[in-house]
Amino acid sequence: MKQTIRLGSLVGVMALLLGGCDKGGEISSSVNPSDAPETIYSDFVDWDSDFSFIRVGPASGAIYQNENPEYSRDGTGKSCLFRPLGSYAKKEPATFLFPNYSEKYQFDYRDYSSTKELVFDFYNAEEKEINVAVGLAPSIPTAYTNTLTKTEWQTLAPKTWSTIKYQVDQTSLGFLFDVTKIDGFYVQFGNSGTRNEEEAPHIYLDNIKIERYIVAPPKGEGLRLDPMEFMNFEDPLQEMAVDVAGPADAKPDGGIVKATSVGLEAPSGDYIYSWTCHPSPKNNGYWSSIIFSSLVTEASILHQVDATLAKQLVLNFWIYNGTNSMKWMEFDFLYAEQTVYSSLQLKPKEWMKFSLSMEPALTKFENFAEGGKLRFVYPEYTENEDYPFYIDNLYFSWASETRPGSIEY
């Protein structure tokens, strides 16, 4: 049941809210739930009002209403049972989305200005540990697309209740998103390695709570780019705009590092993006990649000039191949799962600059400036060594100033 505010220890501030208090120490919310110090997002008692808006993705598994009191933490005798799978073919995690807004069920928790944390009570009924990640889904524009905050795995110990929290950092959240319009949040479980629901783990969830600050913390300044910048990695928050993907058993590492910390000199500034690919134990048919959020595209000059002018832009970037041999890498202009791709030949131990005209991508994808992404892809491999790559200073220039397709060393 939603929109219930518990008094907890926040007695001092409750005078403001006591107008609707009833006997049980709980009050029915007659105030904006986004202002309350704690909101029970769901206690999973009623299917229609507690479950029916949860979004289960393809191959993600299933949810059920549990009515066995043994797996209920709050005394209602009910909870949510997950049978998570995740794509067997792509080894992806199982993802379940929880919207922050429902017209039918009349809740609106989208304003995260004061939200301190999301709190989940999980019970892992398996004999082994289970990985879970919780985070925000700041943007759920369609039923097929969404933007999730970085996956950070936590562990659910077997046969016990675990309280899992997601701490909201308004500063970093506000770097990329409007903190007053966060569309939802997510729960992910590690891939179960099976297509069969019968073989999926049993994980119970009771009581999702939204905890709030009394006084809203300062918001982040938002993503600001220099006029021709796409991403130069000098601001550590930029790391949030880069998503790293790969096979579950060989997921690459990615993050902003100081160039000198890895013995390099940055082509510009001090910081670079480090991307290390790992060998796969077996061929999954799933390559490693780093993807730059479409929000960066939308904050760049690409989105600020008209389409004709944008076609005269050239994207430039530097890559350093940290391995000892020549490597081939794919670079994609990615839009709605379609690509305009380039093949990058990377000499070992050298910074190389690539310049790519925007015209092909903008011709194929008319709306690339809204929703388009940049992606670097490295093929799956099984050789027993890590492949480090470094990327720096993605920026635009005008075609009249740059020779598209050129490579500098």
Add this chain to the structure above:
Amino acid sequence: MKKGIHLLLLSGGFLLALSYASKPALRVKAADSQELWSAPFVEKVLRSGRKYVHGTGEINVDAAKDEAEAAQIVLEPEDNASYRVTLQDLKRDGGDEVYAASHIDLYQAMYVNVPALFNGRVRNFSSGYYPDAMLPYEAAMKKGVNTIAKGQRLSLYFDFNIPFNQKEGTYRGTFLILLGNKEIEVPVTLRVRNIVVNPDVSTLSMFSDTWTHCIGEYNGSQRMQDLYHKALMKYRVCPTSLVTDTAGTDEDAAYYAEKVVEMYHYGSDETVFGPGADRFTNFTIPVSLASAVSYSEGFQRYLKPIVQVSCREKVNLLERCRVYCIDEPAANGTKPSYCATILSYHQEALSKIRKMIEDLRGELKNTYGVDDAFVDALVASTSKIHNVVTQSYTKDFDGTIDTYCPLFDSYDTVAMRNKYQEINPDERWWYGCLVPAAPFPTYHIDDLGYGPRLVGWLQNLYGVRGNLYWATESYAAYQSIGGGPHYYRYLDDYYSTAALFDIYPGEGYLFRPGKTMGVDGPLPTIRLTSIRDGLEEYELMESIQKEYRKVAQTIGMSFDASSSFTSMISKMVNGMQLGGTVDDFVGARAELLDLSEFSDSGVVFPSYSDDSKGHLDYGVYVPSGVTLTVEGANKISEESTSGGTLYHYGVDMTSSSAEVATFKATNAEGKTYSLKRRLPGRVVVHDVNSQSPAEFSGADLTGASFTQKDGENAVQLSLRAVGSDEVKRFQKVTWKPSYLSEFNDKVVKAVFKFYFDGGEKETLPLLMLVKYKNKIALSQEVSLTLKKGENLVSWNNIAGLDWADLGAVEKIDFRFADVPSGVALPARSDLYFMGTTLYQG
């Protein structure tokens, strides 16, 4: 705590639910109740509003063996009420046999608001809450939604499944419906015919179930996917892709092949579908279009394990494989040259598959114990792996497409039907998507209840074996917000929106999710049930066709049952345009069952003609030893032929008001067969004469002259050019014939004959709008596209209009062309009007 339900099994009966009434119920007979009435299943009874003819409250079902056929009871209580149903076994007249109530699936309607009509305008439907999803009775009880508000209706659907071994005859009994505090006795009559629906499904289908059922079912597992596959087979159609969680690896392909086997076994499971069932008629495999090599490698990767499991199971599953990888190329801007490239990939891949099987021959024989003949059959069956492309034929695509799958309306003319038969003689497909709209068939909610059934009938009549539908479970709303681009968006409620895909009510789903209603798996809709019924009727027609062809071969003639079928559907079908009434459909369905039984007598109808002037001609072949008596038609000729006599019986509908012509055949053993052929109703013909040009007027008309066209009297219409600076988008002609008053509640259908003498590829949109006396605005009654040559423009269901509300017809406007404003229209004089035929039902 929710209310529980109690199930009791009574001896000799099957009680579905126990009454909770606190005081003794008042027992009444259905015929005496004002709160319960019956209607044919194909009547879409809105939750409120709109008036209907109330049936007497009896359930009457007439069905073949191995067929499912539903009946409808409508509850309309005087006050808020809940209901419960008690089913009981039915007993056969003159015998001890029973029809067990456990063979009945009982559902209640779920209603969805259709605020804006899409097809319903053509059908003269109303906006309002339409029945669509069918909620199983047990689920309705458990969910506590077995309630009806005062002023509203609730339809119950009794879906009778007739076992293959049910003895023919008439079964009777009584069902009890507790409505509020009244227990209503509903008399039930089930007639089981001595005919069987072929359990081995003859048709092919691709009904995709890989969209977004995971959202509505809260379950994205293969198990749920399989439940959808199986549900489709229950309704006699097949899914497309069986597994979507795949990366195209060898392991994925092996898994896919095992899924093919699993679905084959399910579709032929006797305990589910009865003996001889084979419902898994076809499946698709994923292909890569990147290059000839990747296409061919993918083909081999997926088909090799399918060859292997075919050998293991001793069933040729390879021949059930189809490919569907190019979607609407013309509409999507895909060039014919690309289609040609993919066709070449496909042909090359098939060639490699044949070689692969040959290379595997020894291994297959040794490992699985199959013989050379089996392997030969596998090789030969590769020719059936058609690449189906959703595209209508145009010269641009000549030679670039393996198997055309045009929209329903592409089969509207004889010329195009012949064209598709010429291009794809072995296997033809068609489909409906957002369009065509009424009067062509649609699977939309605001359209005829029997429309989806007639698709099955027309598949048989026009030799179209395959039917494709793009999405049966798209549970996201494809909508624009604020005029922006369309996106699929999540729903707050999976049951309350009819037009999930843009403006089309019911488009993109033939199921609704079961989970929230307490059902593990999808809920059917009355549209999907009608599709099933139409495919069962396809099988009855196919059995009749076989009988007719057998007789034709025996007596050395060339005919099939097509002309008989044309007669049977004449009140409802004109090419691919549908009309008629629910009663017309019910009559035609009875005639189909009669025709099926009647063909056992050996008497067949080699020919039928209607000259569109009211003259009908039935050709009847009567084998020696069989006597024929006919009422309602006159013998025109009689001719001895091989093994019997060929008669012609005629009916002049311009002078007869007979509703049926009855044919009775008695064989040498004295067994009598009876067939009532429904007649189209009294026909009034208004030919064109020298006075006719004066009936046409309008600012766009530059001339109307009496002439001859194609050997008939005609009015040649000359229309002025419309400049690009004009706002007009069409050329309009107003028509006020002397017989305008004859368009009234006595007329079932009016057919206008036009001749369009345009270019070979030219088409011309036509809208027919009617000005009624009591209405300020004109009503659009017909919308279609004229093609070169003779065009019959059918205004259907005229009698079904609310004439008290509309008043008489004052004038009719024909609007030709449909271009954006600012586009010029040339002057033209290539249109001819050639007369009107009125069918008075």
